[in-house]
Amino acid sequence: MFEREIGLIGEDKFKNIQRKKVMLFGLGGVGGYVAETLVRCGITKIGLCDFDVVSESNKNRQIIALDSTIGLKKVKALSERLKDINKDLIIEEYDFKVDETTIDNIPLDYDYYIDAVDDVNAKILIIERAYFNNIKIISSMGTGNKLDPTKFKISKINQTKVCPLARAVRQRLKALNIFDIPVLYSEEEVISTGFKTPQSIAFCPSVAGILIARYVILDSGS
Numbered sequence: 001m002f003e004r005e006i007g008l009i010g011e012d013k014f015k016n017i018q019r020k021k022v023m024l025f026g027l028g029g030v031g032g033y034v035a036e037t038l039v040r041c042g043i044t045k046i047g048l049c050d051f052d053v054v055s056e057s058n059k060n061r062q063i064i065a066l067d068s069t070i071g072l073k074k075v076k077a078l079s080e081r082l083k084d085i086n087k088d089l090i091i092e093e094y095d096f097k098v099d100e101t102t103i104d105n106i107p108l109d110y111d112y113y114i115d116a117v118d119d120v121n122a123k124i125l126i127i128e129r130a131y132f133n134n135i136k137i138i139s140s141m142g143t144g145n146k147l148d149p150t151k152f153k154i155s156k157i158n159q160t161k162v163c164p165l166a167r168a169v170r171q172r173l174k175a176l177n178i179f180d181i182p183v184l185y186s187e188e189e190v191i192s193t194g195f196k197t198p199q200s201i202a203f204c205p206s207v208a209g210i211l212i213a214r215y216v217i218l219d220s221g222s
Contacts, residue, residue, distance in 0.1 A: 014042055021109065021111045022046050025113065025114065025115050026050060029206065031209065033213070035078055039086055041213065045092075046092075048091060053073055060200070061200050073095055076095075099122065110135060112135065113129070113136070113137040114212060131176075138216065141184060151186045151188035157182075163186055186208075
């Protein structure tokens with residue numbers, strides 16, 4: 001299934017991809033596309049962490065949201081989808097919300113943590129656990145209330161601008177003396193919608209997820 005990828009990047013680089021072990025937090029609009037892209041690129045072991053279930057309102061942007069998956073736990077729905085892509089994939093499922101009582105349940109034997117959760121407290125816990133245990137990490141900032149996926153970019157957290165979520169995370173990390181975590185964020189101004197919950201459209205979180213997966217796949221350092 002990977003012959004065209006190997007033809008593009010070569011056998012050695014592909015074997016490096018296969019050796020990567022990735023832990024993904026948050027399986028929504030961004031996270032679902034991260035996971036699918038990683039698996040289609042040849043990742044052989046992935047951890048999935050989320051506490052939520054698939055709902056009707058997810059169908060406009062989440063790759064796991066189908067009529068057949070409504071009501072299923074997101075971890076279960078995505079795990080089954082990924083296994084249908086590569087039956088030999090090793091998946092570890094963590095069906096809980098990340099907080100102070102659960103973060104230590106996540107193993108430290110991963111090469112990469114990918115943070116695609118919405119909750120700032122959970123983000124800080126994930127980043128802190130990775131940073132102080134020498135695990136590579138990339139964190140997704142806000143993709144809601146955006147319409148221009150070409151404005152997404154990846155840089156260090158201390159270089160971000162415009163994004164309100166990045167600002168909040170940056171301030172919290174500064175207190176921990178963490179400045180150089182790579183993050184995906186958007187330089188598009190937030191669109192005012194009048195809704196408390198961030199609004200979203202299919203082509204923004206999906207692009208963000210694919211860009212994050214690309215970053216991890218092409219990182220030759222792990």
